[in-house]
Each structure stands twice: as C-alpha cells, then as structure tokens.
Amino acid sequence: MNKYIAYWGERALLVLISVVVLFPIGWMFLTAFKKPRDAYSLSLNFEPTVQNFVTVFSDPWNLGSMVLNSVIVAGATVAIAVPCASLAAYSFSRFRVRGRKFLFFLILSTQFIPAVVILLPFFLMFRSLGLLDTRVALIIVNLAIVTPFVIWMIKGFIDAIPTDSEEAAMIDGASRLRVIKDIVLPMAAPGILTSSIFCFILTWNEFMFALILSRRDAVTLPVGLVSFRTERGDLWELMSAAGVMITVPIFIMALLIQKHFTRGMTAGAVK
Amino acid sequence: MNERTLSYALLVPAFVIVIATTIYPLAYSFVTSFREWDLTKQLRPSGFVGLQNYAHAATESGFQNSLWVTAIFVVTSVILTVVLAMSLALLLRRTGRLHTFTRIILILPFAMSPALIGVSYRFMFNPEFGVLAKGLGAVFPALEGTPWLANPDLAMAILVITDVWHWAPYMTFMCLGGLASVPRETEEAARIDGASNLRIVFGIILPQMKGVLLVTAVLKTIFALKMFDQVVTLTGGGPGTSTETMAFFIFNVGFEWFDMGYASALAWILTIITMVISAWYVRMLLSERKMATA
Amino acid sequence: MAEVRLVDIEKKYGSFLAVPQQSLTIEDGEFLVLLGPSGCGKTTTMRMIAGLEDITAGDIQIAGERVNDKPPKDRDIAMVFQNYGLYPHMTVRQNIEYPLKLRKVNKAERARRVQDTADKVELGTLLDRRPSELSGGQRQRVALARAIVRTPKIFLMDEPLSNLDAKLRVTMRAELKHLHHELGVTTVYVTHDQMEAMTLADRVAVMREGRIVQLDTPKRIYSDPADLFVAGFIGSPSMNLIDGAVQDGRFIAEGMDLPVSLPDRDEVVFGIRPEDLELADGDTPIKGRLYALELTGESTLVTMRAGKTSVCARGHADFEAPINAPCHLAPKTGARFYLFDRATGQRLDG
C-alpha cells in the first residue's frame, strides 16, 4: 500500500513539474495563434490563425530585421569567443605555466562583475566612437559576458579527456599544435559544440546591453518584445508571436545538447 | 616555438578579449565613479569630486531602497532555487520514461529569454484576462480580482517566481551531475543497514553534496544580484519602487537621469558586494574541500 | 639506432621523490628490460626518456646528444603505453597510420605498411573498427602496431603484452624478438612477466623505489642476485629465503642444518631456489612435515614446514604423499645457494 502511494505520488509529482514547466510556454504558443479578440479570452476553443506572424514581420514591427540582428550578433559572438576560449582552455588545462591559477581565477572572477558596471563605460565609449546602435557594439559587449564563461566550460570538458592520447601523438611525432588539431579538437568536439550552443543561447537572450546600445538599426529580438507595449496597451498576441520566434530556434538547440548538458555543467562546476 | 611560449601564446587571444571588454571598462567606470558627470549638462566629465558619489549613495533613499529590494530578492530566490533544484534532482535521478521526459523539458525554461519570461508572466497575471490570475480566482474565489502586479509584496513574489522558474531547472542539472558522482555503494550499504529514505537523503546524500550545493548557491547568488531583465519586462520596478533591484536602479540612474558619476559609484558598490559574498562562499567551499579530502 | 645515457637523473613529483639520482647506459641496439614491483618507477623512467616528463635533475643523452629540452616529437622514439593511449576518434587503421602520416610517408606505402604491421599483430581484420569496439588485448595490439609500424631510434614498451592471453603472448614475444633481431633498434621494455624478461632481454635492470639495484644479463640476475631483494623478486616460484644463523661453519634454522663457508654470525638469510632442491630419504639437511602439494603440470611444488621455516621444492610431477607426512629435502649436487645479511639484504657469500 505504501509502495503504491509512493509510486503514484512520484509520478503525480513529475506530471505536476512538467505542467509547471510547460504551461507558460504552451500558453504563449497558443496565444501566438489566436486572433486579438481570442487572446484576451481564456477559451481554448478558438480558430487558429497565422495572422500574428504575418503582422510582426511587416511594418511597423519588422521582426525580420531583428531576427537578422540577433542571428548576426549571437553568431559572431560565438565565432569569436569559442575559438579563443578553446585555446585558452587548453592551455589552462594542460600546461603547468607560472601564474596559471592566478590567471584562471582572474578570468573566473570577471563573472562576478555585474553587467551594469561595464555597460556604463561601454555606452560612453560607443557614444564617442559613433558605435551606438550597431551590431559591432553588441558583439563586443557580449564577448565580455560570454568569453570567461566559455573558457570555464570548455576547460571542464578538456580536463575530462585523459592525456594519454595526446602524449602518444607527441611521441608519434606531432607538434603541440598538431596534437591540438588532430587529437584534442576531435575529442573535445562535443564539449565545444555544447559550449558554443550555450554561448549562443546566452547572447541570443541578452537584454540589458541591447536595450541601451541599440535604438533602431541593431535592435535584437528580446528588446523588440518591448516595442509591442504601445499606447494602446500591450499587444499580447503579437508579443506571443514574437516570443515564439525567439524561443523556437533556441529550444531546438537546447534539446540538441540536452544529453551533454549535465556533463558540461558539472565538469566545470565541481572542479 | 617551445612549450612555454606556446602555453602563453594560447592564452593571448582570450586575454585580449577579457582585458578589452572587461578590465578596461571596469577601470574606466572606477575612475568615473570619482567624477562628476551629468550627461544632460556636459559631454565630457568635469573634475574629480573624491568620494562624493559614494557619500551620496550612503544617504540617498532610492539606492537604499534598491539595496533592501535586492537583499530580499536574493535571499528568497537563492533559497528557493537551491532547495527546489536539489529536490528535483533527487526525484529525477531515477530512470523511467516520465523521469527522462521531465529531465528533457527541464532545459526549456533555462533556454527561454528572461525578458520574454517577464513578458509572459505579466500576461498570465493580468487581473482581467491573465490565465493564472483567472485560474487562481476560479479555484480560490477569495483571490478573484487580485491586482497581482499592483501589490508590492505580490509583485515581488511573482518576480521571484519567474526567476526560480528560469534558474531552478539549470541548477537541477548541476545537482544531478553532483548526484552522479555520489557513489551508489554508500547509499546501498545504508539501505541494507535498514536506513529510511529520509535518513539516506539527509544522512548520506546531502553531506556528500555540500560542495555542489555551495557552488550552486554561489552561482545563483551572483545571477540574482544582477537581476534586471524581468524587472523591466514584468514590473517595471513597480508598483512604486517596490521591485527596483540594484541593477535596475543603477540602470535608471545612468540612462534615465544620465548621472554617470553616481551610476558608476553605485555599480562599483554592487561589484564590491558581489565580490565580498563570492569570496565568503569561496572560503566556505575551500574549507569544505579540505574537510572532504582530510 | 642509438645509445641512451641517463646521467644522474632525478624525478620529483612535488616533494615525492619517484626516481632519485639514477644513472644507466643502454647500449646501441640493446634490448633492456626494466623489472620491479608496482610503483617502483618503471613508467616514470620511460616517460623521462620519451620526454613526456621533465627531469628535475641530471641529463638524458640519446646518440650522444643531450636531449633534456627536446620535445618528444624530436626524439624519434616509438612507445607502447601501459594504458595504450589510442586515438579514440580514429579507426584502428588511422591509429596505426598516424605516425607515418606525420612523417609524410606517401599513401600507397602507408597502406602497405599498415597492413603488414596489422597482420604481424593479428589485427588484419579489425582495421576499420574504433578502439572502443575492441577488447583490452586487441587495443594493446593496436598500441603495439602503432609503435612498430615505423623504425625509430628507440622503442619504449611499457608492458606491451600484459593484457594478452597466454598463447598470443608467446606468439607476440617471438614476433618482438624477431623484430628486434631484424631492426636492431635500442629497446627499453617493462614487464612483470619474468619469462618475458628472461627470453627477450640482453640485460635486465631490477628496480626498487626508483633505484636500479642490479643491472645484468638475465642469466646472472637469476643465478647471481646482488641482494636479498633481487633474489626474492626474480624466479617463479620465488627463491626460498630462510632466517637463521651461522654457527661453527653451519647454517642453523628450525629443521635445517647444513655446512656453509662463512664465519659465525646471527641474522643470516639462507636462499636456495626450489629447483635446486630435491626430495630425498634419510638424514637430509632439511627436514620437516609436508605442508602442501601443488601440481603445475611439468612438476609438483612441494612445500615443507618445520616450525617457522617454510621451504618449497620442485619435485616430480607424479610425486604423492599425505599432508603432514615427514618430508626430507636436500640440495641437488652442484646446487647454488646464497647467504644474505638479514638487516641490509647484502650478499655475504661470493
């Protein structure tokens, strides 16, 4: 009897958790397909429409350009941060260089810094350089957030790879750089991919920098959401449609790395 | 190139990035925090004013309020997140189809943009047509018509909920990773010795998870101290100033009032608070490590 | 092909001294076996020769050139790792091919040599698998193949046959012996298997706690051990070591009394190999009761006890007697025995 309760209790809990997780997301997806009138009712019995998506991609919202901005900013940030971070992570993981601990701590400690602290000077610098409202500005500030994190994460993955194969390759006649290219990169590839996606998610969702550093031309998706708050009130069905556009690509990526996710998290965290 | 040179050379690109994008701006804002610089009046900063900006922070009520708001927010969200994450991890470490499904979807809240989370909770708690506001009203008639986000305490509670919803899943993954490294044998031995489930969790598992839980708590604290996105999209700092976190307040000082000197000083105060708390955690973590290896 | 000279090399891990001040010269073309108990520093010594481990003091010379600061890739060494060190993301073929690729050997030549080598180690049919799809013994053969696919100046082999079954081990042993004969490459070889050491080595270095305690031909290591440690370590079953004392030119211990040429002293250890003892009748110098019989196939190991003294002898395969029966042992004619100081382990005779 006790066992019976425990069994079904556990399953009921799991279902409850799933509902708590999925409900807000599901509701947003539903709303995205509702006509404005239906969006304000709680009815599940509505006639689905894709009109909201058509609307957000046309004037005056132009979600298309925001999608483009988001893709470029997040893509470029990953493309710059991940290679640089991988090299640094390898060095931190494999070489016993002087001051290694200190340098690594320095990198990690930048994670403790609240983003507003660097936002102020960046705003001032970009203003005087004429870089406000450009993607370049957003890429630069995102690098600040993402780089230390990716170094930390990739180092965790590389630490978990035994050094035997690398040593074998060096004996076989490979130089360090060759070892990195032939042995380390292929073996660390899942970890690097996971870190890249992670980095992409962080940048894609970044809000504070974009809110201040973009106005019209470089606006990214999360900031775009705010523009659906008009004098006529919040346009929920359009916000939801935009929300779907923000989440779908990220959800796909997140589910792709789901398997490596736990490992990546703890590889870095527990060390 | 010899190994030593190479080992440093590999660090160069990353350090160029970190120095240019973090160290330099930090120094810049540090210097600015000792200057008077009202962007609405002057394009360039005027002279140094010593600690005046910091002194102002000690007396100014807006900042004091944000300190208090942040403290409440951090404490509640960190405790709730860590407790919830650990419980979820204990629940989810078993295998089973429902367990796996839940583990998989748990990654979704983390992947969702915090700004969007704020927006969608705002929508759901709208007293007139929000699905949660209406749903709660239907189940508990006393709650019908509650102006959720217009009540300071409830607004704070919802802010905390959005944050826990966002971070607890991520932290669950960290705890799951930690659980995976707790040897099965100790638990099985205890079970054979006749220990109850509760005893196993509190007597065997949790003591071995201390390190992981500490790391989780540090990370969550650091993230909570930066809380900004949902404040903008969920409450706008309101009602009144009841959900103005430090990050939000500093942001306003900088970009609504354009008082760069004062904003920089406040930002540095927040940085120092974060550093102190992190250092305290790190010390706990180190002594914990020492005990674990002894 | 090259001579390897280790001059006063030392290795510290932090404050732990793994190899203290050790010198060793490995002749050009020599097959040197490192033998010693687990943790005595065999792998460490190899890794220092390979350049994978910095030495904390001393010099390493290969072919007369000081190589202390040379990276592994420039030392022209091939190594079989104790734990294989295979490339998990490459197939067996790619694993074996990799050193050739790095040396820019052309494709046709590469393919030919990979196939040859794979056949030698009986892997010919597994070339397209990945290491994770192989058994321990198969992995070890890939590691071996990767080392012998080219002709380096030096081979370093760290227990390259330890995971193979008995039959394959004998085949591979012969293969290695032949290879060494053919190429004459200087080889340093670690093993726990005494048979391997005896059959392969030109010289054996017995190590203990980082030090080489004896460096000699297999024959002399066996028949003329430098001290108690070597005596006890070499040989299977190992040498009988009996505590006792010398009085009036006789070694005395419980159940033992036999003439030796040594001045009187206490605390002496008497050593004799089981194969140097035989079962006898009547008044033998070693007497006790039968304690155990173990049939090994070609012979029977007879263990006899008298008080604290325990002696093992190799007897006829068809020897049979009840346990606890009186047992008489005598050295064979011309048998060698050894006397050691119990405290220092030093040889007292010869």
Ligand SMILES: Nc1ncnc2c1ncn2[C@@H]1O[C@H](COP(=O)(O)OP(=O)(O)OP(=O)(O)O)[C@@H](O)[C@H]1O
């Ligand atoms: N990286 C290291 N850090 C600290 N100590 C080490 C390290 N590598 C080896 N040691 C120590 O050095 C000593 C020699 O180790 P080594 O691996 O050379 O032994 P071995 O003779 O190869 O043993 P085995 O037969 O078990 O392979 C051991 O006591 C070992 O614990």
Ligand SMILES: [Mg+2]
């Ligand atoms: Mg070894």
